[in-house]
Amino acid sequence: MARVLEFKLPDLGEGLTEAEIVRWLVEVGDVVAIDQPVVEVETAKAMVEVPCPYGGVVTARYGAEGEELPVGAPLITVAVGATEPGAAPEAPAPAPESGEAEGSGNVLVGYGTTAPAARRRRIRRDDPALPAPATVNGSATTPTPSTPSAPLTPSASPAFSAPSATQTLRPAAEAPAPAPSVPVPDGPVAVISPLVRKLARDKGVDLRRVAGSGRDGLILRADVERAITAEATPTAEPSFTEPSPAQPSPAPALVVAPSPAGERVPLRGVRGAVAAKLSRSRQEIPDATCWVDADATELMAARTAMNAAGGPKVSLLALLARICTAALARFPELNSTVDTAAREIVRLPGVHLGFAAQTDRGLVVPVVRDAHGRTAESLTAEFARLTEVARKGALTPADLTGGTFTLNNYGVFGVDGSTPIINHPEAAMLGVGRIIPKPWVHQGELAVRQVVQLSLTFDHRVCDGGTAGGFLRYVADCVEQPAVLLRTL
Template identity: 70%
Template sequence: MAQVLEFKLPDLGEGLTEAEIVRWLVEVGDVVAIDQPVVEVETAKAMVEVPCPYGGVVTARFGEEGTELPVGAPLLTVAVGAAEGSSGSAPSPSPSSASSSLSSSPSPSPSSGSGTESSGGSGNVLVGYGTGAPAARRRRIRPDRLDRAVAEVLVAEAPVHEGPVPVVSPLVRRLARQHDIDLRRLAGSGPDGLILRADVDRAIRTAEETAAATARVQAPVAAVVAAPNGVAAASDAERIPLRGVRGAVADKLSRSRTEIPDATCWVDADATELMAVRAAMNAATGPSAGPKVSVLALLARICTAALARFPELNATVDTAAREIVRLPGVHLGFAAQTERGLVVPVVRDAHTRNAESIGAEIARLTELARTGKLSPAQLTGGTFTLNNYGVFGVDGSTPIINHPEAAMLGVGRIMPKPWVYQGELAVRQVVQLSLTFDHRVCDGGTAGGFLRYVADCVEQPAVLLRTL
């Protein structure tokens, strides 16, 4: 006997509450196996393929591509429990038996931990993520690619009176006809279910309220909207939803500006020697020569050395407890621009890595970011962020701290500039370094000391050898 089970959008972890459908991997009528990925969704952290814990025939999908669904909302329904030996065929339960199974018990939730074995489910809603999901309302669906029996199980129609409609008054019939009210679908409040005028009036009011609500939702934007500065905004102005990665970035930046009393200091540094050292590293040959080392990898290694000297900046603030929490290890985030927007992958335990190891991990995470395959775990847990906005051809910026961290180092482009070197004017490779820090965790002296140490290592890479 077949049973139709509803699979809801699972809890993807990391505090995520919604996800956007990017691409459906199955169609209605397809046969799916247990734990087969059925949809690709985009959260505020990453792209995730969601596997279905049930095996059977897909009977309905909820939401078109581009639709944003909350955690716990239905994703699809699957008819499971077909007779053994029917290879590749959809389950064909009788309408009465399948309907009774639906009406007598609610669809099992993946988080309930019961019923999955008997129904063909694995219980592994999404390996590596939480499975708890709040109850979601069952939606009405009308499949068009299934056999008649399964379709009859799924279609949810309003009750219809069989036989003569219990109406006595011609006035009630005329009133219902004038307002397009189907008397067969009304439950009468009179004796023996007799439909009274009050019942029709109530149905008319409900229909009018529904129509009015729909009109409000679908009403176009006013032709001209007055902006705070008095400038008129045309009704055809483009509106871009703040959701997915863009929405998450907006929320985090807003929270950073709201909660963190930040300050920025900056310094210009002569990076000529650093560039020469990098060139020498990458020109090395023989067994000791490793992969190429990027400028970002060298700056990352300098940052970990600076944080060892100034641990105040490798911290966060517990606002509820009014405590500064200094963190034992450095998980270094770096800003990466992708087609999906700005993301910050995290190099775990960067304080234990050398420049070559950090560079290799940055390259690996950058490739995952470009292909949209970073997991939420690879985008969270950072303790300090390095932002190389110089790749966009700009000299400087005032970085916004990646909440809940305490500081971010920004690096501008390295370019030839006139510079006083050894008492004479010369053309040198100069870079601007900017440090934005949470003024609650330290004062300007500590922030200045950190930035000055970074600049010294850039100008004289041999300084770094003291800490290696």
């Protein structure tokens, strides 16, 4: 006799409370193995695959791609033992303890699993071991007597009625709308969540006449809001006033319709996390910025000589990171954080160096652990590894947290200078502009040299301008004369 177990979105750690479904890796009817990834989700920290701790047949999925679920919300139900001939699933049971045989207990996102993913097998819809699936918002599922969170179940919205096991759920009747702008589809309309369906019903928007901008025509909240705005916008018509016999006829007054609402982009995932952190930095940290131009000709020549000597190539970013760690050893005030509750400055013993990396999903700041103990070659290799992982969207929460100082090389965008925002809760960030030929006075004569602008934004609570200026001047000296670094090696 099969048992149906419900797998919920696990605690993701690092203070994360929700995740957005990016891509389902299984469908209803698939056979999954213990610890096989079943869904790909995006959190405020990274994009990760969620492994299911149970093995069996998927009987239901909750949530559509693009929908955001809170921690603890149901993800899927699995019929354990349903692949045996004649087996029939029972009502969903609560998740077993980690010591039971049905599951592995490996449910934390981003920390890996122990068993390799097994091949999926499609189960025929007429398999006697499975109940007939229903359809909810375009996703296959099966009715279950368990009570998931309200936004995820058909009963959470008045637009749904309790279906039979073979009945397809359809939206409730919506109010009539103006002439259709898109072809009217047959069957149920796919929307991203019941809340969007409720919004359309409350505002009198016919979902069958709304063009969805989501994946495979999925109707998003922004689509419904645009439809509401379009219906509420009056048509621009001339408005005339009737003149009195004793007055001349006034010129016609033209009433211009307001411009349509702009595109709305949800602040969630990585972009939402960046926005929250930068806003908090501006609200809490009294920052100040100082900058200096430096002659980087000798640094560029030193790098060329290093790479010509053979062995792994050394990147310019690695040399700048090595200079930063040496400077932080001389000015430890900038490798610190502020405990506002205790009203204390906490100076940190090691340098965990963050570096800003631009990806297709937005700006991320991976962290190089123990950068103060690494060589230029080791730093180069770690920068390359983390950058590649970031571009794939596979950074874990551990890769993105725990930084103590950030290096921001915005020169790759072709700009000379910037005033960076400190990566809260750190105390400082060094910005590096592009290195370009410029006129420079060298040894008393005007010459063309490779010049770079360096900027330091620092928390004025941890140090004064003298300390910040001393740090930045030391960095500039090392850029201009790399031999200065030999004193600290």
